[in-house]
Amino acid sequence: MSVVAVAAPAAASGAQASVQARVAKCPKLPAGVKEGKDVRCYAVRQPLRHGRRPDDQRKVTIGVTRAVALRHTSAPPLIFLSGGPGEPNAQNVLAAVKPKQPNALSSLRRTRDIYFIEQRGVGLSRPELSCEKEMKAATSIPGTDAEISALVIATYEACAGRLKRQGIDLGGFTTAQIAQDLDSVRRALHIGRADVQATSYGTKVALAAAQRNPKWIRRMLLVSTIDPRANFALDAPGNLVRAVNTLNATCNLTSCRTRYGNLREKLDAGIESLAQAPLTSPAAPGQVLTAGLAITKVFSAFYTKQGIDQLPSLISAIARRDPKLLKAGDAGATAGLVTGQEYSVLCGEELSHLTAARIARASASLPSYARTFAGTQTTLGLPAVSICKAFDRKPQVARPTGLSNVRMPVLLVSGSLDQVTPPSYAAAVRKRLPRATSITLPAGHSAVNNVGPCGQKLVVAFFDVKRLPQCPKQRRN
Missing domain, CATH: 3.40.50.1820 (Alpha/Beta hydrolase fold, catalytic domain)
Incomplete structure (x- = not known):
């Protein structure tokens, strides 16, 4: 400009x-x-x-x-x-x-x-404060949620380091x-x-x-x-549960229940299955669907009407481990954010209050899929704690x-x-x-x-x- x-x-x-x-x-x-x-x-x-x-x-x-x-x-x-x-x-x-x-x-x-x-x-x-350069450089294909988290953390550590070397406060x-x-x-x-x-x-x-x-x-x-x-970051797993419960209750009032069954139970079973063994397929070599990636697809779908309309079929596909999910994008993925700025703000505010112990306590009584979300989501979950250490933001005075x-x-x-x-x-x-x-x-x-x-x-x-x-x-x- x-x-x-x-x-x-x-x-x-x-x-x-x-x-x-x-x-x-x-x-x-x-x-x-x-x-x-x-x-x-x-x-x-x-x-x-x-x-x-x-x-x-x-x-x-x-x-x-x-x-x-x-x-x-x-x-x-x-x-x-x-x-x-x-x-x-x-x-x-x-x-x-x-x-x-x-x-x-x-x-x-x-x-x-x-x-x-x-x-x-x-x-x-x-x-x-873009991290696009580092995101493009992250070309490896992890096979587990732990590997994905490690790659994401390393990517944003590199971005934070570059921004600070450029003299950006x-x-x-x-x-x-x-x-x-x-x-x-x-x-x-x-x-x-x-x-x-x-x-x-x-x-x-x-x-x-x-x-x-x-x-x-x-x-x-x-x-x-x-x-x-x-604190919408600490509340995020519980807020996701509330949205899934509302979706399930709405489905129960229509023919959706007859076609798809109990969406809440299917989602929990599907995520537990992927946590035990990520989905792979010979037809899609190098691609994998982990429990964390699957719950992120569900979370993202709530952003748009199209995504919400597709949620019953998406959850059912996760429950039956449909190989087509390996090629499907997020049904309701949001437009790209400038993530260096996102973490610069959040790491000094909502995310500054997150610790592994607090995340565990907040999600302990929640369904399995919500605990997976809390442990894998890179902006609102456990990986964000490590990312924020790289951004080195002091918590804002209340x-x-x-x-x-x-x-x-x-x-x-x-x-x-x-x-x-x-x-x-x-x-x-x-x-x-x-x-x-x-x-x-x-x-x-x-x-x-x-x-x-x-x-x-x-x-x-x-x-x-x-x-x-x-x-x-x-x-x-």
Whole structure:
């Protein structure tokens, strides 16, 4: 992203910015999307550590993409915050400016600008804390979960070492710093009052930013909300069990039960079988399905509607050790994260509280598949403890988790099948917000994207201050 030294045009009235945004050349755009007319990109320099002494001149650059409104109205701009941590905004921008199908972002863009503000270390921001180089170099094919964990740990140890040798202070990549970036970048772009939409990890950033300075936020939509008082990493095995139980209960009410049987029992039996002997096949030489890889497939499937629809057949295939699984990708795999940034953030926050003993205690009473998940999952399980030693992040000082300043209208949307941020997180946050509404949709993670047109209408109605539609099987928390 090359930068041109031109101040960004005002997008709305607001406080005078103390930091200037610079117009930047956008990365390669798809056919039909014109830079300047449809999208504009900016770069905003920020302190590596907000609030540090004046002689600390270390900086990071925050990348911003503005999806220009098709028709400007009185509607305030929308600031969109992605998840992760470590999720770039490229796919979200495309959803707004060149959608494959109608969605909430493309609908909102009809009447307002949308600003996609990258997290520091991600996407258009610099430096980018990518571990892609080390991941590409990891070419060996492990045959057991222990070998897979060792390879992953070694890969991220190498990445952390390289980032530190490049002089990157990983301690500057925290939720608190990202939340302060949001307010500073907003002022640099001359954005006054605005709406905020955030998903997953972005909800944690949004709540921190709103608590710090709520005056500029008109309305806030939080999808797959993280409760600041919870630890979603330590909770992860139990949250997966809750999602599987909900899936099984839903299956029991339909012909799914007749076709697939008890999904919960099948999953446990299948994972135990793979733990005893990983699946291999002469027809797929060099490929293996371990218990850890199998439960990761199940976990990933909860991210999308397509993945959830395929879960009964996926679980049945695991139970019968179907060789076709050796060639099948993750049904609901998420878009790639910038994993160096992901670990830099999490290792100083949620993951800093994980130890082998705590993971064992938290999962001891859970089904076999959940214990396998806890022992093998590289971001939320036991391998992350070793990875975080390489990133050498000091635990963040515990900050107040009160939300007393967050008094604007807030809509919290959860998925009944969310395996990461269950509806109970949103319900707990709602109790601490005076003007919040919390609803649960029959979907997994990022629920508004996985319930069809109703999710789109729900988002648009909330920001247009209209009556919210009632989606099928929706319930209020």
